[in-house]
Amino acid sequence: MKKICILLVVFSLMLVSCNNKDNTENSQIDKNVQEESNEVVSKTAEEENYLESGQVFVANNDKGTYEFKVLEANYLGVHDGDVNKNERVQVVWEVSNIDFKGSIQNLDGSLIENVVSIDSSAIKVKDDNQYILNTMTSGWDGDWSNEWIAIKPGEKAIQKFTWILNDKDTEYIYASYPRMENQEYKIKVNR
Incomplete structure (x- = not known):
């Protein structure tokens, strides 16, 4: 029983760790896409002034x-x-x-x-x-x-x-x- 509890704790820590890594990667991808999008919008807005x-x-x-x-x-x-x-x-x-x-x-x-x-x-x-x-x-x-x-x-x-x-x-x-x-x-x- 003790071994099962330890395995469950280790397994849940691994899941949480993987999930955080996926969220971090997704967050970074979202951030990069947003920055590129802002770059295009501001460049277009600047060009429209001329x-x-x-x-x-x-x-x-x-x-x-x-x-x-x-x-x-x-x-x-x-x-x-x-x-x-x-x-x-x-x-x-x-x-x-x-x-x-x-x-x-x-x-x-x-x-x-x-x-x-x-x-x-x-x-x-x-x-x-x-x-x-x-x-x-x-x-x-x-x-x-x-x-x-x-x-x-x-x-x-x-x-x-x-x-x-x-x-x-x-x-x-x-x-x-x-x-x-x-x-x-x-x-x-x-x-």
Whole structure:
């Protein structure tokens, strides 16, 4: 009888031990699956905050609607005439005036009505490290030939401007303008 009791105690300890091991393994598997799932969810949520090249941002208010999109970012390197040897990136964007009727002041001081215009001073460009880039102080590669465009309803314009790149190895730039609030474009730099 004593031997049977000892065997029962040993057997029950073995069962409890095996069960705990299975629970630990299952718990670890569940934990790993949950971590992987969280990784995918947070990565997806982060990616959803960014617009991609060519994706349209629609802006509208009581003055009407227009569309904005960043088309590309091109690495230009150092310009031969630049004594500061600044690395450069040129951002190209498009504005399409659906029916927006805003106004801007022309270079001569006169007011232009029923238009939309988004120039480089309105666009914030950041590098991989989230540093805000400065615009070049002079036009490069046709920057200023289309800087101030008054776009009437039904018209579209493609514009470009050059920013000083802090790190020539920057893989992506992030571009936005005030109307976009918490959204921005994440654009791969073309080399």
